[in-house]
Amino acid sequence: MSSCAFSTCTLQNNELMCNKHLVQFKRNSISTDLSYPKMTWHNSTTCQQSGRRLQCKALNVENNNNYNFLKGNVFQLDDVIEAQQFDRQILSAIFEVAREMETIEKMSRGNQLLKGYLMATLFYEPSTRTRLSFESAMKRLGGEVLTTENAREFSSAAKGETLEDTIRTVEGYSDIIVMRHFESGAARRAAMTANIPVINAGDGPGQHPTQALLDVYTIEREIGKLDGIKVGLVGDLANGRTVRSLAYLLAKYNDVKIYFVSPEVVKMKDDIKEYLTSKGIKWEESADLMEVASKCDVVYQTRIQKERFGERIDLYDEARGKYIVNRDVLSVMQEHAVIMHPLPRLDEITVEVDGDPRAAYFRQAKNGLFIRMALLKLLLLGW
Known part of the structure; x- marks a missing residue:
């Protein structure tokens, strides 16, 4: 472009x-x-x-x-790095393409829209859903995949190669790069180096923009609107890149209110609170999950991320298990409300919740396929 x-x-x-x-x-x-x-x-x-x-x-x-x-028409963005890149109009247009991708996935097993294109996945951190959904998305559209699942240990990074050199090499083999990295800001560095599109599949505690896109897409599909909703973000809000990115996107909509429910040690950071305030978004911190769940259209639960605590296992043990979505939480939720989770989960949502129609997290994961199909199509072919 x-x-x-x-x-x-x-x-x-x-x-x-x-x-x-x-x-x-x-x-x-x-x-x-x-x-x-x-x-x-x-x-x-x-x-x-x-x-x-x-x-x-x-x-x-x-x-x-x-x-x-x-x-x-060409797509407006060269790369997908952070949630702040998107405005409401582009979001609506992407969601329309995602709905087209739903039809393609359901009606055809031989779509060749991206035939001849190669996607490289560079994952320096473990991943199941994100990596597989990107690879599935590419193959559903007829493209091919070059993959490395644990690039931190099994790529030239283990030999000391810089990220920039890795990107310059990999772009010679592929048409688009999807990267997950353990350092916040790594995706931006990759995008500034590459001459092909780069998609941020999560950079440490920074952002996870494609997860946020599929989350907002899911909310619209499940609730039927994005303006005027109340969302409870629960769990590890300090280290959770998914909730950070989601907060940025929710700020695009009108009359939204966000509740932050978390242990003290993993409270939402001030930069997100200040951003929401600057955009006129109401937010509130609460220690009472039951009260918040009774008010919200969406309860967005997250895992307490042990890997972000380093050697401070005492802090992890203090935070884990404090807020759990179970039958008691379901009993106070509104009938139209939904429970979401970026997955994987540990014990923060009990398995007894899975059978409730308001449990949307597996539908949410499937929506990731359609959003990522849409992004691959848009970045490589345009509208």
């Missing part, structure tokens, strides 16, 4: 104007029937000259105009 990484850009007479800088732009060199909106770019960017085209990377995009997502 050709774009410009200055502060503001507008397309005027086939020329992309960025502040007082001028970048030549030829529509027919990329796609037909393009209509680029005015955009504002944020955070780190890089530009690289390639022949007669200037290729730039930008990680955060805010769309300032109404924009029609027409088939054949």
Whole structure:
């Protein structure tokens, strides 16, 4: 995708104007029937000259105009790194593509939409659902997968190779990279290095944007709306990248209220609270799961993450088991409400809950396939 990484850009007479800088732009060199909106770019960017085209990377995009997502148009984002990249309009359009992917998955086992494309999965941390759903998504659309499940131990990283060198090497073998890393900010580093799309599949305690996308998609499918909802985020809120990313996306919607329910040692960090306040989102901390569950449309439970505590096992033991979703919690929940969990779970949701129709976490996991199919299609082919 050709774009410009200055502060503001507008397309005027086939020329992309960025502040007082001028970048030549030829529509027919990329796609037909393009209509680029005015955009504002944020955070780190890089530009690289390639022949007669200037290729730039930008990680955060805010769309300032109404924009029609027409088939054949390029996707607005080069990479998927953090939840702040998305606005409501893009989210709605992605969800529409995801619904198309549901139809493809149900009606056809031989779709060839991404035939000839290769996806590399670099996972420096253990994963089951995320890695397999990305690989399934690629194969459902006819693409192929190059995978390394434990890159931290079984790749050249174990020999001391830098992340940047790994990315430069892997991009020579593939068309898109999906990466999970143990360090917050690693996905951004990868995206700034690569000349192909990079998807953040979780970077330490940082973010997990594709999980947040599937979570919001699930809420819309289960509750029927996103404006005016009440969501209880429960469990490890300090280290949980899923709840951090979800909070960023929920802030896009109107009249949302978020309740934070967690042990003291893993409370939600101030940066998320300050962000929500800046966006006019009401939030409240509570120690009473039963009270919160009785008010909420969504109870989003998370695992207390032992791996984030290091040697402080005493703190882990203090936090684990304090808030458990069980039949007692179900008894106070509203009939339309749902229970969600990014999985894997330990004992924070009892198995007796699984049979209740409000237990949405396995449907939530399946929705991850459709969202990731949509993202692969959009990043590689556009709308």
